[in-house]
Amino acid sequence: MARLAEAAVRMCDAGVVEALASILADERAAWFDVRINALKALGELTRATARAATALVAPKTFSAVVNVNKKYKETPVEAQRLAVQCYINLLDYHETMRALLTPQFIQDLLHILQRIDIKLKILACSALSMLMSEDPGRQLFTSKGGEKIVSENLKVEHLGLRTALCNLILASVTNAGAVVYHGIGTLHYMVTNRQARYAVSAWEAALESVFKHNPSAKFAYTGRLDVTDFTHDGFYVQKRISDRFPPLKDIVRDARRPFKDPVFVINFGKSKLASEPSHERSSSDSKVDSNLRNYLDNLLSWFGEPESSCKGSKSMQYTEVDESEYEVRYREKCHEVSTTLKSRAEQLAEFVVEQMCGLTEERDCSMLSVDLHLADLMLDLNTSVLPLGHVRCGGPLERALLYKALADRVAVPCALCRGGGGAWCEVAVPESDPDEDEIIPGTALRGYPAGLLRVNYIVDLERGRLVRAGGADAQRVCGVTCSQRYVAGKSPDECYCDALFYV
Structure with a gap:
């Protein structure tokens, strides 16, 4: 009868939900054939109509369903599953959720989730995932230690459970949750468990969602930050990567003299050009990298604020124009954007080279000079955690980090890569019709949508210029195409491709 909407509504009006809840709460009644059937009926009613769901979430009636799992030692597992299924039905309605x-x-x-039954765990994951659609739900999940419980269950080798857990991670992960996953080792486990990455369809998506909220870990484990990945305050990179990428607080805590391998940290803080009251500035301004902030303020004074520059630029008003005239306007606008963006990327490259060219007139930035400069900084600051703005003599990694950090804040689409013994940046400049002479054979994509950004320039941070991706100059910056990424975890197999040129 509950499957017929009109009958379900009439039963709710007649108080059937309250009667079924009282039967369920009667401890003298037998579980099988009586109380379990009452649970099944409640599940069908709540699935059929929102009125039954509203009646069931009343304190007196809902306590009967909650007690099924609170007194799990006295209830059969079938009843526990039916109770969680009732939860899922209730969460389908906004008011009851x-x-x-x-x-x-x-x-x-x-x-x-901490019990033994796998089906019960999967149902609990489904209910939790539905609750994570609200911001308060994600905050409560982290405050109750949900990440640790999920991490423990991920080690259970069950395909259905792992899929449900990955979907829960997708729905619940926040910046704070990503830090927890990193700190307790879950992120490292998800990266290194190759068998699960191939077997569980949602594993990669869950891993990517955690990486999205923790770009430091993504860069360490993948060796690349895409154009859509942004560096935030607190982003850090190790000069030398070990088997496991540790949280920054562990690096600071375990730092001991003599300091060997530096860790670069980005912290801009509030911009001086930002129009905000002084009392809103955070108390962490003492930890802000003043040099980095000065770099950004200088660039913003040259380029203008990204938001204001967008508002002040010429825009096409909606008017009915001829198709040929529209095409002319479109091409002019694309050319304007492309020229401005390319010029900004080139000027930023020159700026980074100027700041990282060394402290002497000779501009010696050899590997030995960079290592000596970093060693002096670690001694002066008495720590291996170095603010990036303090580095004035930088190699490929230091220059690429500074370029990426500044590019993210001056609206230059930039990707950061690490591998082949170095690091480099790639920028995406939209082009409607690139010159045929500039196209490297094999790199052009015919019919590629102009609105989608793709990397087409490599930033040469030794000379301060942009070079076409795929050319000889780009290969000199990036290394050979088969070079392995420099990432945390297992070291890549040795590559002998360079030796082939000398055979």
Whole structure:
């Protein structure tokens, strides 16, 4: 009868939900054939109509369903599964979901995840994933230690459970949650477990979602930050990567003299050009890299604020124009954007080279000079964690980091790569019709949408210029195409491609 909408509504009006809840709460009744059937009926009613769901979330009736899992030692596992299925039905409705979005309810679901039954765990993951659609739900999930419980369950080799857990990670991960996953080793486990990455379809998506909230870890484990990945305050990179990429707080805590391998940290803080009251500035301004902030303020004074420059630029008003006239306007606009963006990327490259060219008139930036400069900085600051703005003599890694950090804040689409014994930056400049003479054979994509950015220039941070991707100059900056990424985890196999040229 519950599958017929009109009948379900009439039963709700007649108080059937309250009657079924009272049967479920009667401890003298037998579980099988009585209380379990009451649970099944409640599940069908809540699935059929929102009125039944509203009646069930009332405190007196809902306590009967909650007690099924609270007293799990006295209830059969079939009843526990049916109770969680009732939760899922209730979460399908916005009003009842807001009523269930409480710390106690999320804690109850996390307790269910710690039990043995796999099907029960999967149902709990589904219920939690539905609660994560609201920001308060994600905050409560982290405050109740949900990341640790998920990490423990990920080690259970069950395909369905791992898929449900990965979907839960996708729905629940936040910046704070990504830090927790990194700190307890879950991120390293997900990266290095190659068998699970191939077997579980949602594994890669969950890993990418964690990387999205932790770009430092993404760069360490993949060797690349894409154009859509942005460096935030607190982004850090190790000069020498070990088997496991540690959290920054562990690096600071374990730093001991003599300092060997530096760690570069980015922290711009508030811009001086930002129009905001002084009392809103955070108390962490003492940790802000003043040199980096001065770099950014100088660049913004040259280029202008990205938001204001976009608003002040010429825009096409919506008017009915002839198709040929529209094409002319479109090409003019594309040419204007392309020219401005390319010029900005080139000027930024020159600026980075000027700041990282060394402290002497000879501009000696050899490997020995860079290592000596970094060693002096670590001694002066008494730590191996170096603010990037303090580095004035930099090699490929230091220059690429500074370029990426500044490019993200002056609206230059930039990707950061590391591998082949060095690091470099790639920029994406939209081009409507590139010159045929400038196209490297094999690199042009016919019919590629102009609105989608793709990397087409390599930044030469030794000379301060842009070079076409795929050319000989680009290969000199990036290394050979088969060179391995320099990433955390297992060291790549040795490559002998360079030796082939000398045979």
